[in-house]
Structure formats: C-alpha cells, structure tokens
Amino acid sequence: MAEAGETGRGARIAALRDLRVLLDIVPAAKRAAPLLVGLGVIASLAETAGISLIIIFLYAALGQLDDPGAIARDFGHAATSVLQTLGGPAQLAAAIFGLIVLRGIIGYIYSRISLSLGARISEIARNFIHGRYLDVSYDFVRRHKQAELMEILGTDSWTVATAYNAFTRLIINVCAIAVFAVVLLLLSWKITLIAILCAGLVSLFLARLSRPVTQLGASVKAEHQSMGGLMLMTLQGMRAIRAYGRERAQHATFLKSSASARHSLTRMERLSAAINPATEIGYLAIICLIVGGAGVLEVDFHATLTIVALLYRLRPHLQEFESNSLFLAQSAPQLRAVRNMIDPEGKTFPEPGTLAMPDDYERIAFRNVAFAYDGKQALDDVSFDIPRGQITALVGASGSGKTTIVNLLLRLYTPESGQILIGDGDIANIRRDEWLQTIAVAGQDIDLVEGTVRDNVLMARPDADQAALADAYRMSGLTDLLAGLEYGDKDWIGQQGLNLSGGERQRVGIARAILRDPGILILDEATSALDTALEARIRKVLEERFAGRTVLIITHRLETVRHVDHVIRMSEGKVLAEGPPAEVLAPLSGPSLAAMG
Template sequence: MIRRIIRENGRDYVKTYVFAAFCLVLVAASTAFMAWIMEAVINEAFAKKNADMIWLICGSVLAAFVIRGAASYGQAVALAQVGNNLVARYQQRLLDHLMSLGVSYFGDTRSAQIAAQISQNVAGIRDVMNLTITSFARDLLTLIALLVVMVTKDPILSIIVFIGAPPVLIALRYISKRLRSATRESIDLNSRVLSAMQETVQGITIVKAFTMEEQISARTADLIKAAEGRSNRIARLTERTSPLTETVAGLAISGVIAYAAFRSIYGDVLPGAFFSFITALLLAYDPARRLARLQINLERAVVNARMIYEILDEKPTQGDRPGAGELAVDKGEIEFRDIGFGYGKGEIVLDAVSFTAEAGKTTAIVGPSGAGKSTLISLVPRFYDPASGQVLIDGVDIATVTKKSLRHRIAYVSQQAWLFEGSIRDNLRYARPDATDAEIEDAARLANAHEFILAQPQGYDTLLGENGVNLSGGQRQRISIARALVRNAPVLLLDEATSALDNESEAAVQSALERAMKNRTVLVIAHRLSTIAKADRIVVMQAGRVVEIGNHADLSAAKGGLYARLQAFSEMAQPETSSAAEAEAEGSKP
C-alpha cells in the first residue's frame, strides 16, 4: 500500500519533498552539532577556563539554533501544503470516481456510510506520505548523526545503550500486528456511528413524527459503546510502548551515568566527552521513540488509506463499450425490444417487455405498484442495463453509444425532486451550463415556478437549504420540472413528475407540461390516470409484463381490462378528493 501511494503521488511532489528533506537534514545536523559541541563547552569553558573559545562556542550554538528554527519552519510548511493538497486531490478523485460508478453501486451501499468512510479515512494518504518522509529524513538521519557523535565520544558507553534495542523492537512488532485488526474495526464502527447520526439528521421529521427518539438513541448507543471500546483497546495497545521504552531508556541512561561517574572519579577523566555523550543520548531519545512507534503509526495510516482504495478500486459496472460512438437523435423514437431485467439473481422485474414509443408523441406507462414502470424508464438513460433485450433510440442500440451523449439528449424528472447546494438559478443551470438567464426564466414559467421564485428573498439567486428544505414539496418538484425543460432535450422522461403537487399546482403544471411535450418523445409514468388521459399511447403493465396497449378511449372501453379497472378505482377516489377540496374551500370563506 505504501509503495502504491508513493508511486501514484511521489513524482508530483518530488521537488517539495526534496526541499523538505533538505530542511530535515539541516534539523538533524544542527541537533547532532549541539551534542557534539558540548565537549568543548564543558572542557574549554569550565574545566580549562579558556575565555577565547567562549565567543566562538556561543556563536556556533546561536547559528545552530537559527538554522534549526528556519529549517523546521520550512519543512513544516512544505509538508503541510503537500498534505493538504493530497487530501484535496483524493477528495476530488473520490468524487469523480463515485460519479463514474453505476446506480446499482449506490443501491447496494448506504450513502451515509460512504460519506462517513471518506471523512474518516481520506487523511490516511497524507499521513502515510508525511510519516514516511519525516521518519526517514528527520528522525532516522537525526538518530544516525547522534549515534555517530555517541560512538566517537565513547564506544563503550554506546554498546551499553545498544543492548536495550532488540527487546523494544520485538515488542513493537508484536503490538503492531495486533493493532492492525483493532484499527480496522474501530474505523468501521466510527463510520457506522457517523452514518447513523447523518441518517437521523436527514430523517428528523420522521424520527419526531413516529417518536423514534428513544429507539434511535438506544440503537446508536450500542454502536457508540462498541466504538469507544475499540478506541480504548487501540489506546492500550499503542501506549504499551511507553512503559517499555521508558524503562529501557532509564536503564541505559542510569547505566551510562554510573559508568561515566566511576570513570571520572577513579580515572581522573575530563567530563566533557561524557557530557557530550549524554547530551547526544538524551537528544536521540525522541527520534528513537518516534521511529520505534513508526510501524504502529503507519499501520493506522495504511488501514485508513486501504479503505479509501477499496472505493477507488471499485470497478464501474456500466462502462462505455470500446469504440462507442456519439448518439445522434433525429426523430427520437424509443423501442423496447424483448427486455428482461432483475435486480438480483433469480429475481424477475421485467419479462419480455416490447413496445415502441413513437417519435414526437407521448407514451404513458401505467399499472399497479411493483409492475416495473420505474425500472423500465430507468433503462432509457442507462441507470441500469437490461439483462436481455435491447433499448433502441432511432434504431440505435443505446448500449453501443457513450452514456454521456445518450444522457445529453434526455431530460429526466424523478419522483423525488433532488436539489443541490447553491441558488435556484444554479440548480436550473445544471441542466445546461450554457443556458441564458432568459432561457432559465422561460423554463420556470412553463413549469409554473417563475412567480413563487420571484417571491423568494433573492429571487432566482436565493440560496437553497439542504435538498431545498426552505421550499415546499410542490415548489421543489416544479423547479425539478423547470430544470428538465432547461435541458431542451428531444426525449423527456417523467417518473411521477406531478406526484408531490396539490390539485391546483398539478393542473397548472400539467397544462405547462402539455405545451412542453410538443415535438418531443415523452415517456411518462403516472398513478393518477387523469394526468395521462391525453397521452397518444398508453402501455399497461402488470408483474413486469405488458398486458395492454392503446389510447385512453380504447382501453377504457375494454371491459374487464386492467386499465378499465384502474380507471374505476381512480374514479371512486376522485369524488372524495373533490369533496375534501370543496370542504377546505368552504371552510376558508369568511
């Protein structure tokens, strides 16, 4: 994993890393110099009382600290900039990759889980790179330089210190292996906690409406408790190195002091070399401790990075075929030819569906819930690919053209009106970035949205809350319809486009849609049959099959047919709706 990260990113930052490494070398050299010069400080200034050397020694010490400070600043800023750029680069890379994946991936993976996993782990890439550079360019070089000082000042004392290294390394290797699985479990649990919180916030109205607060709190508490337990286990494993390294360091330093003290007392040896050695030993303790914990810290960073690459390595399931061409729509005729589809193995959602939506006309698809209407319409923009059969536009199999060119020629209005961060104008312009303000406002007028948009605090420049929460459901849907009209595509797909509208808004939008449908091929799904009575052709589906095809008059006259039964149910419900509307109007009179 470390090799992969360096291979993918190292070349882009080589100049910055070389500069940071140079600064770290200066830090290491100046640190070693401070230990080396201690012998001269003790012997010349205190033992021999050589006044001439004091100014040279003091100037050297000052220069070493200035160099060390400047080098520390340079490497810290350089590595921070690289680290921040790495995080930004992988965030963009993840977003781009997620948008390249098929709709089926998001059907199998919870969106809150994806968001939590990304926010938890994206910094792992930065940590791997920075830990690798700082450990080798700063800590390892500093340690080596200080060890050279120690060996040159007193080889025997150095041997005493080295005796304690093997037990520490063996213990750290054992701890790092156990830490790997604990870190993975902790990240998974924390992601689930963040996911649960995000879903609760998004569905807060349902939580309160069904008084789910205690249930949600109890369920999330179990996750939080488990995450806390894993975090405590990681803390215990990670911090086990502290008593071990401190004990070994204490034994080494106390042994060095004892040996040097007896030698100075009974051997009449100047203390300068000892002070230089002990300074180098104390300065070497921090880089040695960081290097000792390097494998543990890298384990945690690599686990984070690996979970990011699990998303990046997810293969798009609907890539364009080699040599796929651009779709050119002339008339806009859509043909479903013997379509079969199922979301899972053995599941049949669509079974041998065949019919043609004539160019420039409106084809309505009706049927009871679960008949496969929305699934069928989702095959046109290739949200999914059929398991068998073909979808053709003007005789061209849409599987043989690029998805981008296909979707550019389709305008789509879903059951849920999804709006995005930004202003109302921004959301409308997503459909066609080069659309003028006049074209955007014309589309809003057609969707019966212009007046209520102007009534907003900043009109078209009003910023929307999360998914347009500051608008009503009907207003959000009308903006969604206006966005589809801005697209100005030859094919228009309406999946329950008026489902969120009240009767008055539905009538206005339906009238606008009838104008917008002219000279376009329209596929429309509707439960309320009154909204599709004027359709040129009606396809009736049941249990994934086409059972009737005709116009409203012919299908209504077919006694015992499914459409006639659906119409009867619709007419039975209509008086109730009308009565309720009349009662509401009556109650509002003064």
C-alpha cells in the first residue's frame, strides 16, 4: 500500500511538473494564474465574512447582542468593531447583501477568464501537436501507431486545459482553507486544532481510497487507445475485412476491447463516486464532534454556532481540494503524452536547408549511400547517377531498395551514411521547400486523402486554375472518368480513394504530378494498374510533356524501360549495373525482373 501511495503522490507531482512545462506554450495562462488565484481568495474572504455577519445579524435581529461586553466575549472584539461601525440589523443586512453580490461578481469574472483561458489552452495545445506531426521527421511518425497519435491530438490535448483549471482551483482551495482556518482560530483555537486533526485523518482515509483511481488513469488511457486502434482498423481495412469475411471476428475483437474499456472506466468512476460521499460524511462527523465537544471545551454557544456554519461552508472547499488533487493524478498519463509529443527531445527534424535550388547541374548523384529500416538494411553503400534532362530507369525485384531511393529523394528520410548530391552540393543543404517544388511523384500505391478528385489533384498546386486542371485531367486519362461521375471532379472518392479502382487512383496520382509541372518527375510503377492501351497513351503523353526534363522510372518490368536513356539495375539494396539500356539489360531475358537476383 505504501508503494501505491508513492505512486499517487508521484503522479500528482509528475502532472504538475508536466503542466508547468506545457504552459510555457501559453504565456497568457501563466500570467493569468495569479489573477485567478487572487479572485478566488477574495471570494473566500467575502464568503467567510458573510457567514460571520449572518450569525451576528441573526442575534442582533433578536436583540440578543445589546451588551458590547457579551459580544466581545462570545464573538471577539472584531465583532464589536463591526457592530459599532455598521450599526443595527439593517446595516448588517446591507453589508451581507453586498458581500453576496461581490462574491457573485467575482465568481462571474473568474468563470469568464477561466473558460476563455481553457479554450485558448486547448486550442494552442491542439495546434502545437498538429504542427509537431507535420514538422517532425517522417520516421518518427512512422514508428507510432495512428491510434496513439489520434488519441494525443484529439483527446489528451483537451486535458491540458482541464488540468490547468484543476491546478488553479487547487491553489484557491488551499487559500480558502487557510482563510477559514484563520477565522476559526480567532473564534476558538481548541476547536480549530480538533478540526485540523480530524480533517487530517479524513484526508488520509480519502488518500487510501483514491489510490486505485490514480492507478486506473493509465489503464483507461491504454484501453481507449487500443479501442481507437481497432476503430481505425475497421474503417481503414473495411475492404479487406469484408473480402476475407472477417466482420464477425473484427466485431468480436472490438466488443472485447470496448468491454475492457468500460470495465476500467466503471471501476474508476465507481471509486471516484465514493469519494464525495465519504468526504461529506467525514466532515459532517467532524461538525457533530465539535458540537458535542463545545460544552466540554467551554466554548460559547454563539461562537460554536459560527464555527459550525464556517466548517459547513468549508466542507465544499475540502471536497473540491480532494477532487482536484485526484484529477491531477488521473491526468498524469495524458499530460505526459502531450508533453512528450511537444518536447523536441528525442525527435529528429528534416533539415530545412539554406541554399537555393541550383539552376544548372549535370546529375543527381548517390555516393556510398546506406540506409536501414529498424535495423534491416535497405541500401548498402550504393552509388549511381541520375543524369539531368534524361529518362532514367531504376529496375529491380521487390525489396531491392527502389522505394527507399524514392523516399530519400523526397527527403522523407536522411541517409545513415553517404551523400545525395545535386551538382557539387548535398540536397540536404538545399532549401527543402524549393527542392520539393521541383519534384513530383506518381506511384503504384498513390497516397490519396479523403475528399474529392479535385482536392487530391490540387495538393500539387493549390493555386492552379481550371485550365491547368483540365489539362492535367486530359493527359492523365481522367476526363472520361470525371464525365461519368455525378459531380465530376467534386465527387467524393472515399477514404484513401477507395471509391475508385486501382487504375483510377493511379490516374489521379498522375494528374497530380502533371499539375505540379516539375523539373524532376518520379514514376514509381505509376501505370501498373492500367490497361495496355491506356498505359501506352499516357506514357507517350508524359514523354512529350516532360521531354528534356529529368524523369526517374521505377519498375520491375523490362518491356517498359528499353526506350530510356539510362538504367540502374538493383538487387537486395545494391547496385548491380548502371549504364545504357543495351548494356545493362542485354544479359537479361524475359519480361520481368521478379526472379532476378
């Protein structure tokens, strides 16, 4: 049990530490924290004064406080001063009303500031995380599950604002408790000491009760993330699930995960629900103890009544203190996930580059380039040239390293050793946006976003006019397809373009590359799903459109590359041969490289 307690305290400390770091991105929240705490303290002072005045008012209205000596004896000299200043019951009533109005105004101001800050904190955290996903290295994103990334962005980011509110309320609770304690000490130090000791015992009991809740916070997060992964699998893998008749099995797996999430959440909520009643019963027991012991301690009835009223109003602050403290412990996993994602430590970022794209260069050269995915070698000390203004074919069986070369050219990854040169300079030193502006890629497995054909093609050049779009549609063979769609290029194509066939998706990718109008065009098995006639027509159009530009064709089919200017033959991450097609392809026979070693 001691270990569990340490875990709970450690979670609270960790949550506060992570929250402090996260608030660095929201300076307004740090600046506003003292104001919010100050408003809370003023509200507590107004509440305490109001309760005390209500008791004095009741006795004054009944004519039982006419003797100043008795007032001083029962309520203290401060009460005598108040009565002498304010006068009779009417003035007391006005003062009480004023304090109530003041507390209401302060509460309204606090709520306005707190709600506004909460929305701002959530927005900034959400925007920061989304920006991090886009500026961190592609390899970092690839290594994380999509469900985890979605959980952090869509759910955990909101926790920062809630934790901030809990933190400020926690400070206010402490200040309110201190204010009430000072007033109680002025009335009776004996009863105050008893109340503090008893409250400490109740707090210890609640801490033991809340330990499992703290531990369940991480469990609930993990279950939600697992369930989110299954949701993504169902939606993204719908075609495969139905094609292989896995609907029932997939649903059974989801039901199991959903039940597990419900079980963890129910356990946490059940334990959380027990805390408020336990707190209320504990502090009501303290009040009863004080009422019963007031005679033994020789505390006047008037002062005892005031103490009871103050303790009763103190109870919500104590309950809120326990609740906010518990929430911070529960939110520790979410805050840690957000902090880890925002923190640049342990992440790599693409080199932005500082040099302009050279206007004149002879080739793109790979020199002794090596690269591995998770320890598995993909390229092993490869060197070759891609001549400028010529058509180069990169041929090899699946797994030979062709796609890795494309990823390196797109600067999705950085070579582990060696260099990729353009002219005499490394492409990593070229300004990244300028480099990517000169490249377009169309592939076998084209990456489409959920939206319309138009949305996907315009990713290449968002400012393109309708004439440029129509030209790209025509050259890619999309015109006839769009004519048959109800809304043309504004027809919704589904998640990852699943409403389109493989060949139609490839044509969208080709149209996107054409619209880019790049100086370097990469065709990665870009026409593999097209029929022979359409493939030949599109190939001819591309050769005419990009004549004199650098074109890199990735393929394993020999019949598609015999007309090119330059061939690079690869196998298992190594370059086997490089040169004119007649020399490189002459030793080979057959239409495919599938069995080539």
